[in-house]
Amino acid sequence: MATVPPVSDAAVAFDRPADRDAAERLAAELGLPVAKKFRDPHGLHLVWAAAGETDHQLELRVVAPGHPLRGGRGVRSDLLKLDVTSPAGRSLRTPLLKAAGVKRGAPRPRVLDLTAGLGEDTWLLASAGCRVVAVERHPLVHALLADGLRRAAVEAPETADRITLPPAQDARTALNQADITAANPPPAVAVIDPMFPGPRKTAERKAMAVLRWIAGDDPDADGLLKPAADAASRRVVVKRPRAAPPLAGCPPTVVHGGRGLRFDVYAGAELEKIRTLHPII
Numbered sequence: 001m002a003t004v005p006p007v008s009d010a011a012v013a014f015d016r017p018a019d020r021d022a023a024e025r026l027a028a029e030l031g032l033p034v035a036k037k038f039r040d041p042h043g044l045h046l047v048w049a050a051a052g053e054t055d056h057q058l059e060l061r062v063v064a065p066g067h068p069l070r071g072g073r074g075v076r077s078d079l080l081k082l083d084v085t086s087p088a089g090r091s092l093r094t095p096l097l098k099a100a101g102v103k104r105g106a107p108r109p110r111v112l113d114l115t116a117g118l119g120e121d122t123w124l125l126a127s128a129g130c131r132v133v134a135v136e137r138h139p140l141v142h143a144l145l146a147d148g149l150r151r152a153a154v155e156a157p158e159t160a161d162r163i164t165l166p167p168a169q170d171a172r173t174a175l176n177q178a179d180i181t182a183a184n185p186p187p188a189v190a191v192i193d194p195m196f197p198g199p200r201k202t203a204e205r206k207a208m209a210v211l212r213w214i215a216g217d218d219p220d221a222d223g224l225l226k227p228a229a230d231a232a233s234r235r236v237v238v239k240r241p242r243a244a245p246p247l248a249g250c251p252p253t254v255v256h257g258g259r260g261l262r263f264d265v266y267a268g269a270e271l272e273k274i275r276t277l278h279p280i281i
């Protein structure tokens with residue numbers, strides 16, 4: 001069974017009175033309460049915070065008293081901070097793009113990003129010209145991503161136009177829907193980037209630590225490999241910590257190294273083999 005981590009202990013808040021309506025709408029959409037102004041009992045606030053004079057941005061703040069992740073800047077999807085314009089940022093030699101098979105002069109593959117999180121991999125792929133369907137199951141992470149895409153679309157509308165964000169749902173549910181898998185041409189690549197297994201590193205970025213706290217360790221990640229292989233016509237790319245075992249114990253066709261992590265690519269015979277496996281529930 002696919003696990004959808006619960007939204008526990010969260011409320012929607014707003015910094016400026018002008019954002020009250022937006023907060024109430026979002027709270028109704030997510031089935032969450034609006035935070036009380038004083039002595040709110042919830043440990044997590046999804047906050048409409050000011051962004052300049054006229055816009056707002058969605059941030060997740062840990063407000064539980066004494067919690068180690070409390071304080072500092074809220075977590076948000078900040079896609080425009082990614083370097084996609086310098087020569088290095090545009091290079092097709094970055095491990096993710098190499099792993100996805102993005103090549104100079106060749107048509108860009110359609111990509112299914114099955115664990116979209118705050119959208120960084122999705123944005124890098126879309127900036128390189130790929131059409132991407134971004135699937136995220138955690139409702140709070142999905143809300144942050146939707147807002148990150150909305151804000152990034154103002155500066156980079158062509159990149160944002162290449163991205164489709166279906167409603168929050170598990171990737172296995174999404175892959176059963178024809179409008180996600182039956183595109184023409186069909187998706188060539190599926191990307192899986194579950195939470196890294198094993199003990200937390202103390203240097204883990206705060207955004208990732210908060211994400212891990214609310215979304216969990218993705219213990220069902222092995223079960224994504226076969227549905228991804230069934231859905232992608234050419235390859236599946238799995239992001240792993242450098243020393244972690246391969247997903248579901250399946251050896252990849254080729255590995256591309258990144259900083260502290262690696263991208264396992266399943267193609268050809270290895271992809272075929274995964275398609276013959278029994279589903280891991």
Ligand SMILES: C[S@@+](CC[C@H](N)C(=O)[O-])C[C@H]1O[C@@H](n2cnc3c(N)ncnc32)[C@H](O)[C@@H]1O
Nearest residue numbers: 115116117118119120121136137170171193215
């Ligand atoms: C490590 S983060 C992904 C980070 C992302 N690649 C990025 O560049 O920002 C993993 C995310 O995948 C989501 N996730 C894990 N399993 C999923 C599944 N079966 N379906 C949809 N989302 C999933 C988690 O909720 C979490 O937000």
